[in-house]
Amino acid sequence: MVSNDILQFFFSLLYQESGLLLDESKRYLIETRLEPVAAQEGFASIDALGKKLMERNDALLRQTVVDAMTTNETSFFRDKSHFEILRDEIIPRLIQSNEKTKKIRIWCAACSTGQEPYSIGIHLKEIGVKLKDWDIQILATDISEPVLSQARLGVYSQHEVQRGLSAPQLLRYFSKEGLAWKISSEIRNMVQFRKLNLLADLSSVGTSDIIFCRNILIYFDLKTKKNVINKLFDLLNLGGSLFLGGSEAFMGIKTSLVRVEAKKACYYKKENISQNGGTDSRSGMKRRGVCQT
Amino acid sequence: MKVLIVDDNSAIRDVLKKMLDEMGIRTIETCHGKEAISKLENNTDIKLVILDWNMPEMNGIELLDWLCSQNKLSYSPKIMVVTTENEVNKIEMAMEKGADEYIMMPFTKEILEGKLSILGIEKESHV
Numbered sequence: 001m002v003s004n005d006i007l008q009f010f011f012s013l014l015y016q017e018s019g020l021l022l023d024e025s026k027r028y029l030i031e032t033r034l035e036p037v038a039a040q041e042g043f044a045s046i047d048a049l050g051k052k053l054m055e056r057n058d059a060l061l062r063q064t065v066v067d068a069m070t071t072n073e074t075s076f077f078r079d080k081s082h083f084e085i086l087r088d089e090i091i092p093r094l095i096q097s098n099e100k101t102k103k104i105r106i107w108c109a110a111c112s113t114g115q116e117p118y119s120i121g122i123h124l125k126e127i128g129v130k131l132k133d134w135d136i137q138i139l140a141t142d143i144s145e146p147v148l149s150q151a152r153l154g155v156y157s158q159h160e161v162q163r164g165l166s167a168p169q170l171l172r173y174f175s176k177e178g179l180a181w182k183i184s185s186e187i188r189n190m191v192q193f194r195k196l197n198l199l200a201d202l203s204s205v206g207t208s209d210i211i212f213c214r215n216i217l218i219y220f221d222l223k224t225k226k227n228v229i230n231k232l233f234d235l236l237n238l239g240g241s242l243f244l245g246g247s248e249a250f251m252g253i254k255t256s257l258v259r260v261e262a263k264k265a266c267y268y269k270k271e272n273i274s275q276n277g278g279t280d281s282r283s284g285m286k287r288r289g290v291c292q293t
Numbered sequence: 294m295k296v297l298i299v300d301d302n303s304a305i306r307d308v309l310k311k312m313l314d315e316m317g318i319r320t321i322e323t324c325h326g327k328e329a330i331s332k333l334e335n336n337t338d339i340k341l342v343i344l345d346w347n348m349p350e351m352n353g354i355e356l357l358d359w360l361c362s363q364n365k366l367s368y369s370p371k372i373m374v375v376t377t378e379n380e381v382n383k384i385e386m387a388m389e390k391g392a393d394e395y396i397m398m399p400f401t402k403e404i405l406e407g408k409l410s411i412l413g414i415e416k417e418s419h420v
């Protein structure tokens with residue numbers, strides 16, 4: 001069993017490096033996930049691994065610990081309604097508002113193994129015709145290098161592709177490699193992957209029309225959430241949209257983003273303050289006003 | 294609304310039935326293709342046929358051919374074939390022949406739900 005001192009040390013390391021907030025109730029998580037790391041790195045125990053990191057600030061080893069502790073669970077077309085909202089509300093709106101530049105910028109802020117940005121790519125291809133000569137870029141970032149490598153390769157097991165993709169999508173946008181499936185270059189080329197920690201300076205990202213930041217805020221405490229949401233707000237173009245995970249909300253956080261409910265789900269929109277509240281007369285969407293609770 | 298399960302392996306039929314039961318979807322079952330045809334002719338409220346490849350009597354491909362040939366039925370249920378990991382090449386063949394979806398074993402209830410949602414099959418609400 002891991003000693004308490006070392007446990008506390010790992011809690012604070014993870015919090016500092018990635019914002020991941022753990023407590024005593026997650027002891028088993030540290031034990032099950034760091035056991036293999038300790039063995040692989042040649043330490044007799046998790047305690048020994050911890051002691052080494054306490055003594056010497058080994059950036060690579062710290063990163064290995066962070067990678068082992070992040071939860072990378074994801075799937076193609078996760079939260080289907082978000083993709084319907086994209087198709088029926090957000091893209092049509094962007095086609096109008098960005099008509100002059102014909103540019104759309106999308107950012108997946110915690111992309112894991114790539115299913116999320118590739119789903120967006122596939123979806124945009126399927127929306128098709130109207131976006132034909134548009135310049136669309138999807139930036140996909142994550143803190144963890146191992147998941148990014150898989151994402152860049154774009155190769156998925158039969159089990160991964162059967163979660164969320166339809167058979168026609170599989171056959172159209174993937175090719176078979178042995179028992180696995182590789183994303184087509186047509187979709188692969190729409191996405192640019194980059195390593196990025198959401199706690200760090202994000203100014204290199206540039207602004208986006210759509211941000212997906214799903215199933216990551218749940219791991220953060222209030223302070224970290226606030227900090228990240230403020231940064232996302234700044235990086236969203238006026239009129240832009242933010243998606244959070246199905247079970248995430250801005251609870252307890254003041255933001256000027258407007259919550260829009262649609263398709264039994266919701267997203268957040270950045271608007272001129274003077275436009276807040278009431279109903280959007282163009283789309284007749286339901287809206288709750290500025291979130292301030 | 295019903296789902297017809299066509300599989301000669303009773304364990305697979307049981308798993309499918311149990312998962313669909315839990316989703317509130319009614320099922321009928323049969324273990325070979327010939328019987329499937331009479332069930333299809335007698336139950337016009339079948340919305341989906343879940344079909345195994347390898348069956349005695351009439352096999353899955355033959356049944357798929359029958360289902361997809363014109364005017365055999367007065368209605369058109371969706372068709373989902375059950376495959377194994379080593380049969381992935383059959384997905385393409387099944388789709389070419391007219392199947393709508395595939396599901397690979399082993400699968401979880403979440404995956405089955407995802408497939409039904411892709412096919413637009415939902416539990417009927419009581420009126």
Ligand SMILES: C[S@@+](CC[C@H](N)C(=O)[O-])C[C@H]1O[C@@H](n2cnc3c(N)ncnc32)[C@H](O)[C@@H]1O
Pocket residue numbers: 017018019020070071072073074075078109110111112113116141142143144147196197198199213214215216245
């Ligand atoms: C549960 S996955 C969510 C994947 C995808 N967005 C989805 O909803 O399916 C969370 C991802 O967040 C990444 N992550 C954790 N902390 C991070 C941080 N501080 N900065 C950027 N990414 C982080 C993890 O590496 C992991 O891949």
